[in-house]
Amino acid sequence: MTQAIRDHKKLILTLLSGALLLILAVVYIFPFFHMFSTSLKTFAEANMTPPKLLPEEPQFQNYAEAWDSMNVLHYLKNSVIITGCTIIGQMFVCVPAAYAFAKKQFRLKKVLMPALLFDLLVPAQIVFLPIYVIVSNAGLLNTYRSLVLPFLYSAFTIFFLTQSFRTIPDELLDAGRMDHASEWQIITRILIPSARSVIITVALFTFVGKWNDYFWAKVLTTDETVRTLPMAVSGLLSVGDGMIHWNVVMAGNVFLFAPMLIIYLLANRSIKQAFIYGGIK
Secondary structure, eight states: OHHHHHHHHHHHHHHHHHHHHHHHHHHHHHHHHHHHHHHTSOHHHHTOSSOOSSOSSOOTHHHHHHHHHHTHHHHHHHHHHHHHHHHHHHHHHHHHHHHHHHHOOOTTHHHHHHHHHHHTTOOHHHHHHHHHHHHHHTTOTTSTGGGTGGGSOOHHHHHHHHHHHTTSOHHHHHHHHHTTOOHHHHIIIIIHHHTHHHHHHHHHHHHHHHHTOOHHHHHHOSSSSSOOHHHHHHHGGGOSSSSOOHHHHHHHHHHHHHHHHHHHHHHHHHHHHHHHHSSOO
């Protein structure tokens, strides 16, 4: 009898957990569904109250209109250059820093690590003015460098990689030193291959953050020369006859979202491995 009660409770908990996960999935997925659906609606359908879930007839010309209005290739090129340079630069800066925090003993380590953790709590709106003044005084406004150089350091990336590097046995590093490997060779031939999934994951996080960055592109640029895709999408809000054409705006958002979806699907396995084996569970 007791076993039957336990099985009954377990079944109820399983059903409740499944229902909760289903609700969360719907809540998370619905905004993306709404974006795709609205991008295929007519202007009247996009502004209908209450809104319709699906368009009566898909309007693929919304994508053509968004493409022409945004000059997608220009902004896409800027986004690819800025995002790619930021990811590569962060790897050169943050991987050695994480290695030092994880495997080295040095003066001020007990001070710098809490400072790093504190930096995770500091929003960009607090530090944007000093960064703007430095970039402006250096004459870097409206350049790719202004949107890359200040972001080669990332407290989140260093912290995430530090936690992963700590799980790598010291014996592997000692074996490399016995073979007369330099510190750079230890990083490139032992640490990076051992933490490949975690590195791919933090690179993906950096990609998403930089690809979607609107704030810094707005602050550090004043013309369209080096502005990125999010700025182009925001410009769609002013396209039209004085009214916001949400169907065209959502089509522009699809252009912005599609590369992130593709890269996520390609890196999905590495992300799962990073959270399972990377020391953060």
